[in-house]
Amino acid sequence: MPHTLWRTASRAVAALGAVVLGAGALSAAAGPSSAAPAGEKVIVSEDFSGSALPEGWRVVDGTWKVQDGRLVGTATSGNNKITFGRHLDDFRFEATVRFEKVAEPTRWEAFGLDVPADGARPWWIATMRSGSTASNGLEFAQMTTAGSWNVTDTAAAPYAAGTGRDIKVSIEVHGNQARWFFDGQQMMRTTSLVRSADGVQALFVNGSTVSFDDVKITELPGNGYLRPAGSPVTVIAHRGASSAAPENTLVAQEIGRRAGADFIENDVQPSKDGVPFVLHDGTVDRTTDGTGSIRNLTSAQLKALDAGSWFSPHYTGVRMPTLAEQLADLRTRGGDLLLEIKGAHTRDQVAKIVQVIREQNMTKRVFVQSFEVEALKYTYELAPELPLGLLRSSLDADPVAIAKELHLTAYNPSSGPLLARPGVVADLHNAGVAVMPWTVDSAATWKSLDALGVDGIITNRPAELAGWNNAMLHGARPKPTVDIASPANGTTLDRAQRPVVGVAAANADNVQVKLDGAPVAPGKPLDLTGLSVGEHTLRVKATSPKGTAVATSTFTVAATPAGLGHLIITSGADQGAVSALTSKLAAGRYDQVAQYATAQSGKHIPARYATVIAADALALRSQQS
Structure with missing residues (x-):
């Protein structure tokens, strides 16, 4: 679709202003021109x-x-x-x-x-x-x-x-x-x-x-994904609001929508019986309570899986959505979809995806992208009306040529290679092709990409990027805000659970997360195996030149038989010690579990785990009294 030097020049001026003047520069950028460039x-x-x-x-x-x-x-x-x-x-x-x-x-x-x-x-x-x-x-x-x-x-x-x-x-x-x-x-x-x-x-x-x-x-030409001068980057919520909710679920989609995301980005793969489901990994092991390849499980088996509790107990019972369910939610509640066809697909499998999009009356609200060139070719053959984006981990020698060959609306590379070859953005814009790099969660990198003139950014932090956009547009940053989505305040957990640290911060340059005073990584599972029984506090501090925001969440680690069993099995103890401990645990002889763990500490059981095993066993023993 045609694009023009006028828009490219406008974006270049806005980008230069952003570099020279900083956050206030975009407020002076010119809006859409009164002239009608080629294609308009x-x-x-x-x-x-x-x-x-x-x-x-x-x-x-x-x-x-x-x-x-x-x-x-x-x-x-x-x-x-x-x-x-x-x-x-x-x-x-x-x-x-x-x-x-x-x-x-x-x-x-x-x-x-x-x-x-x-x-x-x-x-x-x-x-x-x-x-x-x-x-x-x-x-x-x-x-x-x-x-x-x-x-x-x-x-x-x-x-x-x-x-x-x-x-x-x-x-x-x-x-x-x-x-x-x-x-x-x-x-x-x-x-x-x-x-x-x-x-x-x-x-x-x-x-x-x-x-x-x-x-x-x-x-106007149909490519509405090219960023007009005076506009911020398009906010694309990676797997939904995946830093604050279980990825690729309708819950994450809703949070992303409320956060101000312009697009939800999700992945689609077929079940054994050919139903397109929303899932990133090739297996269900990481993000559900099931195991196995998605392509070896029927739609009924997939719908029975819990796709939320791995992230936090608060989301227990959240299900993996079909593509049809996801599109119906977007159609009725608002939002557009950047849909990644994940992994190799046959022409028939792509045809099924296209069929679902058409049945849901969403052809004007779905943008298809993939690393798989064949999947994009099939999509173009079957549904030339759908915009296409090519995902790349590195840049092609000639991105414009491959964009023309594949009829691309957008070229979506990893951000690192793009920053190393910044001229690619202008080349693609001159060819009428949008650029939407992935997956960027750093405000410093947002600023660099914005200066290049990229059209959208795929991020795990849509609320933060939307807030950053707002600050850039208005030239005055609001104070930072922060909230802890997981583990929720007041939650009781056992050691078998691994809740993800879910943090939503806006207008912040730096976000620090600490558990009982020790740094932990947001978006990563918490390892509860080394924590003592009782209350623990997660504290998040978001800072910017405008101030500081703090949020806390206090959760309780409880001693449970299931949690103690998980701890024993994952402790790294040798097989003989594991067998001895689990047999005593199964018989409810908690005092013997504690005695054995203490005696074998540093010998057949790593000392770090032996101390926690003994403490949990004594806590369970006291509950029997």
Whole structure:
């Protein structure tokens, strides 16, 4: 799909500004141009130099007139509107807006993004209040068929539109996605638009008199994954919010969505009976309570597995979703999917994936990527309408050539090689190909990649990246925040469990996690085998130049027969000692377990484990009394 030197130059200027000026630079980046570069087509362009309404503009309700070179709409009550244009899937809607008079700061104007020509419900709008600095000063919203509001996204503008002030507004729409620009700066993005087959554009006024100038509708190329100037990088939640919830589950997907992710990234593989399931590994061993290759297990066997308790007891009972279930959740609750076809697939297996995507009516909201070139070729043959991305651990000698050969919409390499060859980004952009590197969790690396002009970043920390984006856009970082998702405060665990340290931090340059004062790694399982019975405290400190945020979670390690058995088996004791200990444990002779562990400490049982085994056995003995 064509891209242009204009956008590349705009991104280069924004990138240079980010390097030279730091976090505040992006606030000065130019928004989408008023020109129409190659591949873009101007559909409507009105400067209202005449004295009458332009031909084809339809007043639905309210008072609309051309006056002093501007279109003026007045509404004393209700949502008064004028419709025009034609149905477009991919377009930019821009105009200069000025509130002339308002009943109160909550009154608004709006750009109709998908509105029946006769103004009937339902319709979707991008709204701006005159008091645009309110938390809902800017909105994406739907008026439903029933006449109720469905507000999907809100944001505050950096300053008030007020009255008598010209504001350049631009909304860039690609299918169900849209970006909201306020004086050239992106304020928010949505993936929740529900598009009709024939809706057109419109202008709205509510409780106000508003004038509009230089109204332009530009049809855009279909690759909405290229980042417009003034926009932050697209936030792609790797396996869902995998740092805060069990990966590749609907729970992780929901947390990623609430964190502000633009895309959920997940993996798909077939079950033994050919049902596409969401799973990263070739086996279910790591992320469920089962064992074996996913391709050797039936869909019924896979659905019976617990896919949450490995991460934390809080998620016990979470199931592995099918691709159909994942897409249904995204369709009904919002969000788009970056779907990795994991491992080798036959043409029939890829055809099944495509079938599910089409059955769920999600072809416009799924982006397919893979390391497997054959899987991408099959996808293109079967569903040329689906955008494709090639995953790479290193860079090809000529990424542009392979992008052309495979009909790629995006080229998605590991971040390290990309930073080593930064010119690749501009080369790919010139060819109309987006760049979305993986998997990046460092704010320092986000900054470097943003300066290169990459279009999206795949991360395990979507909440943090969304917060970082917000700070970069607004030029002023908010204070850091932090929360501990796992182990949850008040949880009781036994030694057989290995809860993952789940931390969600935003606007932080540095995150330190300590367990009882000793450093531990976020996103990694906790080893409970060496902890004493009783309470333990996990403490997280997130810092930035704006301050420090701290969160704590206190959990209890309990002595249980199952936990003691796990400890004995994994202690590294020799086989004779393991047999002796487990036989005494099975008979409930806890005092003998303690005596034997103490006697064999440093001999047949590693001393570190012998002490804990003895302590747990004595605790269980006291529970018998």
